[in-house]
Amino acid sequence: MPKKKRQCDEAQLKWFEEALERIKKATGARTQVQLAEVLDVRQSSISDAKRRCSIPAEWFLKLYRSHGLDPDWLSDGVEPVYLNESKAKIPADTLLRESPAPYGRMNSRGRVLPVSTMAGSRKENPTWEPNPIEELSVPESFCRPKLQVVKVDSASMEPVIARGAFVGIDCAQKEHPDGDLCAVHFPHQGLTIRRVFMQGDSFVLKAENDKHSDLTIPAAEMEDRTVGRVVWVLQNVSPL
Template identity: 40%
Template structure:
């Protein structure tokens, strides 16, 4: 293993710290512990574990300066990055711990490819049409992802876009966008407004070429699949 000073310099580089005080805060230890380690010319093993758990730093890179600076596994989502060239400042690694910096692979569903039972009844089952890598913060147990196959919400949501529906959000907030089930057709993305006088909800498209549709109030709980919480598309 390299000397304390060599390891210490790599730790400072990777954590974007400059002083013992700053590094002590990162490691959640006393500054005197760093002075003690320097005097012994030995880096405590628990430092490597903390740096791995907090930033995904590769212990071998810290100890020897070889291999990727970061590690990656299917479970932790750490991104391997080769060590920076000498004299270059590396990006703050703390960002790699953010949910938006880690990805999750999710299933994409078709909006219209429905399966039916033997007696012809609509089963409301949507087939998988692929996989998509998205930020972890966009995924979740209640998020169902669909590929938009219609132009009714253009230009806001384009045909071919991916939308995330939060199936836990089915209570209507007037003016918000939801995925609504249309019998024997599939999921339709619409902006919903309350029409209390007629005991119904108005389903509106962004595209003026598509007419309004209506959803009876007593069908709301059954037919609203979820609220659109994100949209991924090309410009």
């Protein structure tokens, strides 16, 4: 009898798809044809790899040689992105924003980061500066070059973000797509985290909690007062 082909389970397929997506993002390959050209393989080789849920080791070696990419990042999202940045085609910050960040893998490493209050070091400062009060271990794939972790002391975003939650803020991201969660500085008050929407010449910062009023900031001030965009939240889930 012919030997039965091994089937991928759900976890293996998810790993393969995430790793392949990182490869596509880092090389700019949008189609299987373009990816085959970058890897210098036949298209059928990519189909075979997907069927096996396995990426050949020589692909990682080729991508290191051609693009300076770290095989650990390609495989598991473990930073750094590049081992040789001189060959980088796309900035690492861009790739970290756009590529999937796996969580909970058995071989995932952690990193201990300082956690600041939302008030910051001095409330009267025109710009927000962190005031570390404790430390938190997070998966390394959650880390960014300009990441700031704060502990939420407000109920304005409940139930989406509970009081006491830890929030990761990417300070390299200052854009304001409608509906995104952003951390914005209010002098003499500290940070507030709200969903941001542009309306005319102003930005409206909307709360999830009906007991808290929405806030408005002139568009001309928004860039200077934006600390960054929220990229992850760690919090306890209340039992149903």
